Amino acid sequence: MAETIRINTDEYNEEFSRKLRVGDSVLITGKIYSARDAAHKAMTEALARGEKLPIDWTNKFVYYLGPTPAKPGDPIGSAGPTTSGRMDAYTPTMLDQGIKGMIGKGSRKPEVVESMKKNGCTYFAAVGGAAALIAKSIKKYEVLAYEDLGPEALAELTVEDFPCIVVGDTEGNNFYEQGQKPYRKI
Numbered sequence: 001m002a003e004t005i006r007i008n009t010d011e012y013n014e015e016f017s018r019k020l021r022v023g024d025s026v027l028i029t030g031k032i033y034s035a036r037d038a039a040h041k042a043m044t045e046a047l048a049r050g051e052k053l054p055i056d057w058t059n060k061f062v063y064y065l066g067p068t069p070a071k072p073g074d075p076i077g078s079a080g081p082t083t084s085g086r087m088d089a090y091t092p093t094m095l096d097q098g099i100k101g102m103i104g105k106g107s108r109k110p111e112v113v114e115s116m117k118k119n120g121c122t123y124f125a126a127v128g129g130a131a132a133l134i135a136k137s138i139k140k141y142e143v144l145a146y147e148d149l150g151p152e153a154l155a156e157l158t159v160e161d162f163p164c165i166v167v168g169d170t171e172g173n174n175f176y177e178q179g180q181k182p183y184r185k186i
């Protein structure tokens with residue numbers, strides 16, 4: 001089994017992203033940003049109007065997340081990934097803004113994969129069904145924009161050893177396909 005790769009988001013960039021390969025196990029520490037389809041729609045529409053986005057997405061991670069309310073004393077409630085395909089219509093536009101890491105679950109459309117290759121962005125999967133466990137790696141959660149969207153708002157998360165697997169790399173490889181291939185019979 002390969003060694004786990006540690007990622008510090010302050011040092012993450014396109015060069016680092018292009019070195020990752022499907023199947024790599026990673027632990028992410030630093031700042032990541034959550035946004036779901038409603039926030040992606042709002043940002044894409046803002047760009048179309050020529051407006052500035054609430055954050056500079058250069059070399060950032062986006063986590064497709066809609067958290068549950070936090071219990072007293074916790075920064076966040078359950079924090080499992082949302083199906084990434086819900087963002088596919090907006091993803092190429094958002095990757096053009098500089099995003100270098102996406103975290104979610106599920107396969108992506110071909111146009112998203114092409115945009116990942118072009119923009120040097122890696123797609124990571126967080127384990128679905130482990131939302132309470134994932135929340136333990138989130139140390140801080142702060143809404144930055146689109147507060148009216150509730151759990152779909154744009155938020156900054158401070159994470160420590162956030163576990164993920166590379167499921168889409170910058171060469172267009174797909175772990176969902178490669179992982180299943182040995183078990184398929186024609």
